[in-house]
Amino acid sequence: MASIGQIIFGSMIFLIVIISGLIILILAIAFSVSQGxxxxxxxxxxxxxxxxxxxxxxxxxxxxxxxxxxxxxxxxxxxxxxxxxxxxxxxxxxxxxxxxxxxxxxxxxxxxxxxxxxxxxxxxxxxxxxxxxxxxxxxxxxxxxxxxxxxxAFSAPTFTLQSNGSLFAQAHKWFPQPEVRWLSQSGQLLNSSTQFTNNTAGIIQVTSVLEDPVKDQDTYTCLIQNSLVKAISEATVTANKVTGRTYFMFSAASTKVPSLQLLLTVIFILSAIQ
Missing domain, CATH: 2.60.40.10 (Immunoglobulins)
Structure with missing residues (x-):
């Protein structure tokens, strides 16, 4: 059985180790801050x-x-x-x-x-x-x-209203190969067919047809999307003409480690040492 002196000595060593670790952590943080x-x-x-x-x-x-x-x-x-x-x-x-x-x-x-x-x-x-x-x-x-x-590679599509009433979209530059969907003004998935054509450099031309007949004054959405880019294109039919607008959304995993996460990791390691 350990004596009182041994217990006190062990406790002091333990406290010295913990305090030393905290001092090193504080100095490291202070040094990093001092560097801007x-x-x-x-x-x-x-x-x-x-x-x-x-x-x-x-x-x-x-x-x-x-x-x-x-x-x-x-x-x-x-x-x-x-x-x-x-x-x-x-x-x-x-x-x-x-x-x-x-x-x-x-x-x-x-x-x-x-x-x-x-x-x-x-x-x-x-x-x-x-x-x-x-x-x-x-x-x-x-x-x-x-x-x-x-x-x-990504580009906005151009829209053409065909003689049979279907809506035609063509985007000349995509890579990797995307998926294509058409939505009605209310957000309903519509029938469509899509073709992909590769050029000599491996870049893909997207050609898609909305097979359901379109209605005057309605807006239709063509979504062209791969793992990193989504093109959201709205085509509005007015008096046998089509006006379109496109905006892009990007998705890329961050490689930056938040400083708070790093600090919590250090604290967890110190607690494990205890």
Whole structure:
């Protein structure tokens, strides 16, 4: 049976371990705060093939309103040699730029001083897909954030009213292959037929026909959707003419780990040690 002295000694050791762990955690948090904030407001981004996309990266000092004069910005892509883009001493440093991004990547130079390190990537290609990392080094701010870029192809359909009263829709650019549905003005699923035609690059042209006869002054919805993009197109028939409008919704899993989740994980590990 342990003596009172042994119990007290063991309790003191236990308390020292717990307090030391808490001090280390507090210092780690304080150190990270002292480095300011580097983050992306869009850690998962969808790019449309052959169009431009912006990979968001922002940095902020503790004061929150500082103008930055000496900033180093490096964009890299995982599993790819060289840099995507590098900015130092108020100028682009592209000696080690990967050839994949030559004349296609740039920063918003006029906005760097206010904490905008976002990357503009022109003419997006399928091989551009991947995880990009934005690293910032500036006065009172340093850190890295990541952006997961997914590349797809999507376009809005054009509508034509055919002589037999059916409604015809054609979208020239989709990848991967989507599903197509038609809905009535009340949201009812309608009869339709759809064809997919691949070009030499594997991009898909979507041709779909609403087989049910349409009514004047009614609005019909054509939904074209794959795993990442949904095109919601509304076609209104008026006096044998069709007017259409389309808006897009995007779905991409975030790769960013919330700081609160990370803190809770650390606390759980410390409690497990106890």
């Amino acid at each position: 904030l580097v983050e992306s407001r869009s850690p998962s981004t969808v790019g449309n093939l052959a169009e431009d996309v912006v990979l968001d990266c922002r940095f902020l000092s503790n004061s929150g309103n500082e103008q930055f004069s000496d900033v180093s910005i490096t964009w890299q892509k995982d599993s790819l040699s060289g840099v995507v883009y590098e900015y130092k001493k108020k100028a682009a440093q592209l000696q080690s730029q990967n050839p994949q991004f030559k004349n296609r990547a740039e920063l918003f130079s006029n906005a760097i001083s206010i904490g905008n390190a976002s990357l503009l990537l022109r003419n997006v290609k399928l091989e551009d897909e991947g995880v990009y990392r934005c690293t910032i080094s500036a006065s009172k701010v340093s850190g890295t954030t990541s952006v997961n870029l997914r590349v797809v």
